[in-house]
Amino acid sequence: MRLEKSFYLRDDVVQISKDLLGKYLVTEWDQVRTAGKIVETEAYRGPEDKASHAYGNRFTSRTKVMYEEGGLAYVYLCYGIHHLFNVVTGPKGKPHAVLIRALEPVESLDLMLERRGIKKLQPRLTAGPGSLSKAMGIQTAHSGFSLLEGDSPIWLEDRDEPIVPEQIQASPRVGVDYAEECALWNWRFRIKNSKWTSLPK
DNA sequence: CGAATGATCGGCT
DNA sequence: GCCGATCATTCGA
Numbered sequence: 001m002r003l004e005k006s007f008y009l010r011d012d013v014v015q016i017s018k019d020l021l022g023k024y025l026v027t028e029w030d031q032v033r034t035a036g037k038i039v040e041t042e043a044y045r046g047p048e049d050k051a052s053h054a055y056g057n058r059f060t061s062r063t064k065v066m067y068e069e070g071g072l073a074y075v076y077l078c079y080g081i082h083h084l085f086n087v088v089t090g091p092k093g094k095p096h097a098v099l100i101r102a103l104e105p106v107e108s109l110d111l112m113l114e115r116r117g118i119k120k121l122q123p124r125l126t127a128g129p130g131s132l133s134k135a136m137g138i139q140t141a142h143s144g145f146s147l148l149e150g151d152s153p154i155w156l157e158d159r160d161e162p163i164v165p166e167q168i169q170a171s172p173r174v175g176v177d178y179a180e181e182c183a184l185w186n187w188r189f190r191i192k193n194s195k196w197t198s199l200p201k
Numbered sequence: 202c203g204a205a206t207g208a209t210c211g212g213c214t
Numbered sequence: 215g216c217c218g219a220t221c222a223t224t225c226g227a
Contacts, residue, residue, distance in 0.1 A: 076223085082209050124211085129209075
């Protein structure tokens with residue numbers, strides 16, 4: 001079933017980041033559905049997190065969706081090439097978000113392969129935030145889309161596959177060395193032994 | 202208005 | 215392992 005609003009509205013984005021492991025990300029553009037199981041995430045805790053786009057409550061046209069009530073998509077372009085998909089969480093006014101970093105492909109693998117221009121199934125299909133967005137057909141134009149409304153083409157599902165704490169491996173986040181002391185926080189979470197994530201630092 | 206900068210990826214060595 | 219791609223966004227002048 002689709003994750004409910006109450007899941008996103010909690011204030012603890014680190015907990016939500018862990019809870020998202022084992023959930024499913026689904027997109028359905030023009031009746032064509034692709035889905036993947038979330039196996040790697042990173043938490044970005046708004047104002048106090050130097051690695052966040054919303055550090056110090058920075059408010060711009062790009063980051064404004066992070067300040068909305070949880071349950072929206074935040075998508076932005078990185079290195080001019082990659083579309084990175086985040087889930088906005090927390091109550092309105094708290095710019096918290098979770099970056100989805102890797103998926104285990106589950107539905108319509110052929111379409112994902114085609115979107116990525118890859119012939120053979122391999123982890124590189126959906127490992128890495130830019131790669132999974134491409135495989136799922138997610139672009140910056142989808143930033144601000146609701147994950148909750150019934151007619152939304154993108155959402156998250158709970159398929160009743162709980163992840164126990166022993167399966168979760170925490171490590172420092174990727175690519176945020178500039179964030180000083182925040183770069184040391186173990187806010188990257190992955191499912192242990194999953195073939196569909198890259199190795200932790 | 203111009204310049205710098207990435208929450209990265211994939212190809213090549 | 216390293217390196218170049220490639221452009222929206224941001225900030226300062």
